[in-house]
Amino acid sequence: MKQIYFFAEGNRDMRALLGGKGANLAEMTGLGLPVPSGFTVTTDACHQYQTNNNNMTSQLEEELKDALQHLEEQTGKLFDNTANPLLVSVRSGAAISMPGMMDTILNLGLNDQTVLGLAKQTNNERFAWDCYRRLLQMFGNVVFGIPEKTFDNEMTKLKQAKHYQSDLELTTADLKQLAQQFKALYTATEHKAFPQNPHEQLQLAVDAVFSSWQNNRAKVYRKLHGIPETLGTAVNVQMMAFGNSGQDSGTGVAFTRNPVTGEAKLFGEFLKNAQGEDVVSGLRTPQPIHELADSDPEIYQQFVDSVQELENHYRDMQDVEFTIEHGKLYFLQTRNGKRTPKAAVQIAVDLVEEGKISEAEALMRVDPEQITQLLHPEFAVDDLKGKAALAKGLPASPGAASGQIYFTAASAKAAHEAGHQVVLVRQDTSPEDIEGMVVSEAIVTSRGGMTSHAAVVARGMGKCGVVGCAAITIESDKSVKIGEQTFHEGDNLSVDGTTGKLYAGILSTTKAAQDPNLQKFLQWAQKNGNVDVFANADTPADFEQALRFGAKGIGLTRTEHMFFKSERLFQMRRLIIARTADDRIDPLNKLREMQQKDFVALYRLAEGKNVTIRLLDPPLHEFLPHDEVELKEVATAMNVSVDKLRNRVAELKEVNPMLGHRGCRLAVTYPDIYEMQVTAIANAALQVRSEGINVKPHIMIPLIGSLVEMRWVKDRLVAKLNEVFATTKQPLHYQIGTMIEMPRACLVADQIAQEADFFSFGTNDLTQLTYGFSRDDSGSFLPDYIEKGLLPADPFKSLDQEGVGALMKMAVNGGRKEKRSLPIGVCGELGGDPESIKFFDAIGIDYVSCSPYRVPVAVLASAQAAINRRHQPSFAKSTPTTH
Missing domain, CATH: 3.30.470.20 (ATP-grasp fold, B domain)
Incomplete structure (x- = not known):
């Protein structure tokens, strides 16, 4: 099997084999651009290296020798030759770009003899020794793992002793001295001596680049960006320019x-x-x-x-x-x-308007997750009034953020894990800082330009970033001087990545104004998507935000969230501790009035768009006090004894609330609660209809697991609604559906569909009940499962398609078998996950519902799923007039 390709043999379509860098070098060579000659060792060779216990195969060793000989013929230079030395760079190149995460070595081929030949050939002794010290530095770090700082310290000491401000001031003698010091570091740090044989250098360098696929920073980067571990890296060997x-x-x-x-x-x-x-x-x-x-x-x-x-x-x-x-x-x-996300959208829109790509291509150019980053916060205008900036650097990545200053990746990570907001401040960053950068709200460097490592990574992560801030002096790992002011680790700093300005202390932020390019882009996405996007919204403020982002209505209103304000919570507690139906009448009436006002506000904002309201879901004990101090306060307020309240709390306490007295089971025990809620829904809808707004209530019953259960609860709701309409003499169209969150409901979906007007999957609970995991486990043992490869991802963040997804597909097929046009949606938070949306589109889901700030993400993900599937057979879907 061929494991090495010269640039002239490849093209850009060979990314999987040649890596992105090698494929593009080949493409540029084919275009006739001036590219230094070279060859690529393939990702297949990397895989063989890994399966061969991280050793180069004998076949690759032979191919490498032959390729080097051919490169000598192409360039007219010779490897390990003092008269006309061939020097090469050795660079990694994965199929998916991972800037700076793996390793590079320049000037490979130099040794104590060829450096003299290079000096003579170029008539530039300083240049030759500068190349040699760079090779010693890179090779020592990449191949032998000697920390970069070890070499940097030697250079810094020499520059300080000579009062140099720049590396360019180093003389030939200085560089010769550094080369000797660098070689001594190899043995001083208990490593092998620097290899003088260039062929050995090349073999060790290729080994090191292959091994760099598994270095920690590369793993962190792949995990952050969802890059598969199995891709491997190619190695590019290229004549030095x-x-x-x-x-x-x-x-x-x-x-x-x-x-x-x-x-x-x-x-x-x-x-x-x-x-x-x-x-x-x-x-x-x-x-x-x-x-x-x-x-x-x-x-x-x-x-x-x-x-x-x-x-x-x-x-x-x-x-x-x-x-x-x-x-x-x-x-x-x-x-x-x-x-940046802003640039991604701007460029995509411009390329369409320049006639270079289609709208569909433009939609595929932007990662859906970038869309939330487009809504970057800005510092509040009032906070900035009279606030002088400490300093100004280059605005590398937009946004505004505040946090505590930390100076190393390790301290930043530890502070984040302790619950602090972190601003990472450094002279410059390197790939080794990736873990600190990931957890930071903002990244600030004193050196570097707009294409430095810090700038590129900050933009790629959507982090607020300021670089090249000359007014910053890092005094130690614990303190920094910004302008005339000294800050210590843990002090607060505010960073404006849009202007490049730094401010002392914490500043409040506001959401940025909407970008007109984003509006145009999302309109294209709305046209292209098959899966409609609704919002999970419990308050008018949430719904207003969702509507601004293009939500088509509300897919989930969680009524329990409306009961936690103090006056409502008091009435809810009165309701819960009541022993008889008569005792529940007064708190129920007061809650109905409150609920009706809530629903009126949502229906008015909807202006005829669908609003799906879920009836009470959590177990009642969640509304009751739990510690002694609160028990006493609540007992006094409700004029009951502490013992009576404590006993009621004990009666209602659930050992496992996921499996307990909640959802539709509450309606069986306390039917008057659900009757109160549907009365409030009906009255609110009638009131808004009288204002000229068309309303068709969508009422969702949670936790249904069987046809008889669905029928029992629905019959009582219908009876109560008919009672309201008889009293008001105003009939109203409505739908009563169910939340599919029980595995059993998926198995008997065809039966439940006989009574349900719509299905909406609650993916959180369905995942919990399928796996036997709790959402709280995302912070306990689930990270270990993901780390050890026992789970591909957290199933509460991205759908488990094999298990939970299979149940969903079964429910879709079963429901549509009974009712061909049954509207089916997803209202769990996975409704805002792009990978999950691809699956939902494939199995025929009509709509998803997610939190307001995920709406634009879901809109784009829906469009991308449809574009990807455009030439594939489509699944039967409902008529899109209901949801």
Whole structure:
């Protein structure tokens, strides 16, 4: 099996085999762009390496030798040669881009002899020794695991002793000295000596890149972005192009459009006399790309023309890495650029309007999870009045956040786990900081530009970010000076990633104004989706927010949430401790009046849109006091003895509330509670109808498990509704359906459908009852199950399609067998999960209902599911006029 491909042999469609970087290097080679010669060791070779106990196979060793020989012929240079040395870079490249998460080694092939040959050949001794010290530093870190800080400390000591401000001030003698010190570090840290044989260097480097697939930061990144563990990485071996070979050389990173705002304008940075790691590490602050036009207009124009060709070819914004060696331009990478959610939507809309992609393609270009990040908070205007900024850096990733300052990934993670809001403040970040970055509300660095590691990762995670803030001086792992003010670990800092400004203390935030591009984008999504999106809303404020986001109505109002305000809770407690039906009449009447006002407010906002109201679901003990202090206070307020109240609490206490006296079982024991609620619903609907608003109540009975149970409860509700209509002499159309959350209900769905006007899956309870897990287990043993591979994901965050999904599919088929046009929805929080929505679309679900801020996510996920399935056979679905 062929395990190595030269760039000229591949193309961009070979990502799975060549990795994203290798496939795109091959594509650029095919387009005729100036790409340094090289080859890619495939992901298949990585898999073989892993199954061979992390050892390179003999076949790969032979192919590597042959490929190196062919590369020598292509370049006219020789590996391990003092007269004309061939030096290569060794870079990872997974099929899905993971910026900075795996490893890179530059200048491989140098040793104590070839460095002299490079110096003589280039007539630039300083350049040669700069390359050598970089190789020693990278190789030691990547291959032998010597911490980067160990090498950095040596450089810092030398620069301080010589009073240097920049690495560029290091002389040839300094670099020679550093090379000797770096080699000594190998043995001083109990590692092998630096290998002088370049062939051994290459083999160890390829091994290290394969192994980097399993390093901790790569695992954290894959988990964060849902990247499969099984993909593996390719390795790209490429002739070096030297951006650090003088003032007529340099390196940079550029985007064909602004990755922060989406503006259709070239955006990037470059450094003269530098290698690529200098840009992405943030160790030096680069110049804006447009300044290259002043220093080298011909190169700049060639670059502009080439990257425009790449964008047109890929039909998407490109992230391009380039190097200039003595006035010659080389392209080292192109890929679809990481971008903020705002930029993602802007670029998608612009590409449609430029005629480059279709609306459907645009919808597939944005991750649904990014949509919530588009609603970035902003600092409240009142809080900002008279508030002076401490400092201003580059606005790397938009949003506003406050939290306590921490200076290391470990301390940030520990603070987060202790329940604190964290702002990570560092000189610059590296891939090793990923765990600290994940838990932070905002990321701030004193160095680095808009394409530094901190900036790219913050944008990719949707984190608020400010970089290159020169007014920051990190004094230690415990303190920082920002402007003239010193802050210590745990002090509060507020970060505005939209303006780049930093403020002392905590500032309150407000939601950002809606983006008109997002509105247009979501309108396209609404047109393309098959699954309608409703909201879970219990208050007018929640419903108003959901409507602004495009919700088609309410799919779930949880009436129990309406009983927790003090006056309502008091009446609810009166109801619960009452011993007779007569004693329950007064609290029921008072609760009915309150409920009716609630429903009127929701129906008015709905303006004819569907509102589905779930009748009381939780066990009654949840409304009662539990500790002695509260027991005494409530007993006094209700004019009953503490003992009487305590005894009632004990009677109602549930050992396992999931399996206990709740949902429709309450209606069997206390039918007057549900009768009170449907009376309030009917009266509210009649009142709003008299105002000229059309209302068709949707009443949902929770926890039904059988036909007889459904029929028993429904008969009593219908009788009560008929009583209301007879009194008012105003008939009203309504529907009574059920929440499908019991596995048994899924098994006998055809029977339940005889009485139910609609089904709505309660995925939380259905998951609990199918697995025997509690939602609370997400914080106890479930993380261990996921870590050990016993579960692919938390089933309360993404649907268990094999188990819970199979029950749902059975219920859909059963229900529709009885009633062909039975409306079926999902009202658990999984209704806002994109992966789950794909499944719901596939099994014929009509609508999902989710929390207001998940509505835009669900709208886009619905469109993407429909687009993906457009050419597949469709499942029978109900007529979409009811829900």
